[in-house]
Amino acid sequence: MSxxxxxxxWVPAADRALVTGGSSGIGxxxxxxxxxxxxxxxxxxxxxxxxxxxxxxxxxxxTPLAADIRDADAVDAAFTAAEAEGGPVPLLVNAASGAFLAxxxxxxxxxxxxxxxxxxxxxxQVLRRWAQPLLGAGTPGAAMMVSSALAEREVPGAAHSSAxxxxxxxxxxxxxxEWGPRGLRINSLAPGAFxxxxxxxxxxxxxxxxxxxxxxxxxxxxxASDELLGPAAFLLSRAAGYVTGATVVVDGGWHLSPHPxxxxxxxxx
Numbered sequence: 001m002s003x004x005x006x007x008x009x010w011v012p013a014a015d016r017a018l019v020t021g022g023s024s025g026i027g028x029x030x031x032x033x034x035x036x037x038x039x040x041x042x043x044x045x046x047x048x049x050x051x052x053x054x055x056x057x058x059x060x061x062x063t064p065l066a067a068d069i070r071d072a073d074a075v076d077a078a079f080t081a082a083e084a085e086g087g088p089v090p091l092l093v094n095a096a097s098g099a100f101l102a103x104x105x106x107x108x109x110x111x112x113x114x115x116x117x118x119x120x121x122x123x124x125q126v127l128r129r130w131a132q133p134l135l136g137a138g139t140p141g142a143a144m145m146v147s148s149a150l151a152e153r154e155v156p157g158a159a160h161s162s163a164x165x166x167x168x169x170x171x172x173x174x175x176x177x178e179w180g181p182r183g184l185r186i187n188s189l190a191p192g193a194f195x196x197x198x199x200x201x202x203x204x205x206x207x208x209x210x211x212x213x214x215x216x217x218x219x220x221x222x223x224a225s226d227e228l229l230g231p232a233a234f235l236l237s238r239a240a241g242y243v244t245g246a247t248v249v250v251d252g253g254w255h256l257s258p259h260p261x262x263x264x265x266x267x268x269x
Contacts, residue, residue: 005233014090023050027095069122088133092143099161119164140183149192149251176245185244192251218253
């Protein structure tokens with residue numbers, strides 16, 4: 001991944017980063033972008049073989065660490081390994097998440113808990129473990145959490161995911177206030193409709209949802225993966241040193257639509 005996104009004042013805010021969800025999608029792309037800019041990166045995910053494949057795309061500056069962010073002990077072990085030689089990790093990207101397409105009445109309690117676990121509880125565990133040693137040492141840091149452009153909107157077919165993402169953004173705002181005076185910045189990157197491996201197998205696999213989203217995006221298309229990298233680079237750079245508790249929405253204007261999905265799931269008779 002080119003380091004062209006980090007130019008001029010957009011210099012990475014630190015030289016070490018940990019990226020969850022780093023084996024695919026936006027997490028992988030951000031990890032490679034940071035590595036290309038000279039940052040030592042630790043990529044975290046559940047499948048070591050996929051993490052190793054990402055590491056192999058770099059010049060040796062990416063280290064794979066297998067962990068499920070829903071498991072607090074696994075999160076602690078990953079951070080302990082990342083901190084072993086260089087101390088607390090100043091940059092954090094949380095791109096790990098999870099969802100599936102279903103009408104609300106068909107989502108089981110276990111399914112709802114699983115999505116909230118990967119999209120809210122897990123990110124809290126990651127944020128908390130990242131922040132503790134930085135706060136203890138009085139070391140500044142910056143975190144960027146990947147949310148959703150529709151975190152504060154109705155999302156038929158993804159009630160569990162939209163609820164979790166709304167909670168994540170509320171968490172980010174609260175922690176920005178709590179930890180800002182102690183040197184930590186926390187922001188959110190909120191993508192809209194992008195074609196990725198996970199999204200194509202999930203939300204966009206159902207034709208009516210895909211078409212309804214496309215029909216309601218003012219720019220008239222889904223986003224390309226590299227269109228997220230510029231905003232991500234900004235939030236992770238020194239240029240964003242006075243930005244915290246913010247959400248940067250990258251969605252082609254989708255969040256402006258009165259009904260972003262129309263009537264994808266009409267009432268059942």
